[in-house]
Amino acid sequence: MHLVILDNGRSQLLGGEFEESLQCLRCGACLNVCPVYRVLGGHAYGGVYSGPIGAVQTPLLQGAIDYADLPQASTLCGACKDVCPVQIDLPRMLLALRRRGAEGQPRTTKWGETAAFKAYSQVASQPNLYQMALKMGRVAQKPFVKNGRISQAPGPLKGWTNQRNLPPIAPKERKK
Numbered sequence: 001m002h003l004v005i006l007d008n009g010r011s012q013l014l015g016g017e018f019e020e021s022l023q024c025l026r027c028g029a030c031l032n033v034c035p036v037y038r039v040l041g042g043h044a045y046g047g048v049y050s051g052p053i054g055a056v057q058t059p060l061l062q063g064a065i066d067y068a069d070l071p072q073a074s075t076l077c078g079a080c081k082d083v084c085p086v087q088i089d090l091p092r093m094l095l096a097l098r099r100r101g102a103e104g105q106p107r108t109t110k111w112g113e114t115a116a117f118k119a120y121s122q123v124a125s126q127p128n129l130y131q132m133a134l135k136m137g138r139v140a141q142k143p144f145v146k147n148g149r150i151s152q153a154p155g156p157l158k159g160w161t162n163q164r165n166l167p168p169i170a171p172k173e174r175k176k
């Protein structure tokens with residue numbers, strides 16, 4: 001008798017820092033509490049498994065480079081760990097995947113993204129600059145806003161609207 005087990009790469013996770021993810025029961029509880037999943041829905045994860053457990057397992061099983069964005073798409077609020085019936089520490093593993101990406105195992109952070117987030121950090125940490133950027137953004141977004149949503153963002157932002165409409169920058173400014 002021959003027994004053939006198709007594990008889709010799961011046995012490679014045994015004994016490593018992601019072994020715990022194999023205990024998943026597929027109950028879906030972490031999906032329902034995840035603030036990111038509740039806004040994005042399942043299709044945006046691009047794999048069979050979505051939500052917090054998908055953000056851990058899909059890069060591990062289907063390629064860290066192709067699915068490098070998934071571990072980044074988390075607020076690390078910890079709700080997934082709290083609700084998980086087997087207490088899988090998903091936030092720890094999401095951070096471990098981010099660390100791997102930053103350390104280049106394999107390199108998953110694109111230089112353009114790194115530069116964009118550095119620029120955002122500079123702007124967001126200076127209130128006057130931030131307010132000015134918002135004003136410019138409100139003008140620049142006008143051609144793309146239809147019925148109060150952006151359904152087709154231009155250029156490099158296109159991916160953000162592949163699965164969901166993007167809310168435009170709010171017209172209201174925060175009172176000082």
Ligand code: SF4
Binds near residue numbers: 023080
């Ligand atoms: S809550 Fe835990 S067991 Fe349920 S799907 Fe998420 S990781 Fe798996």
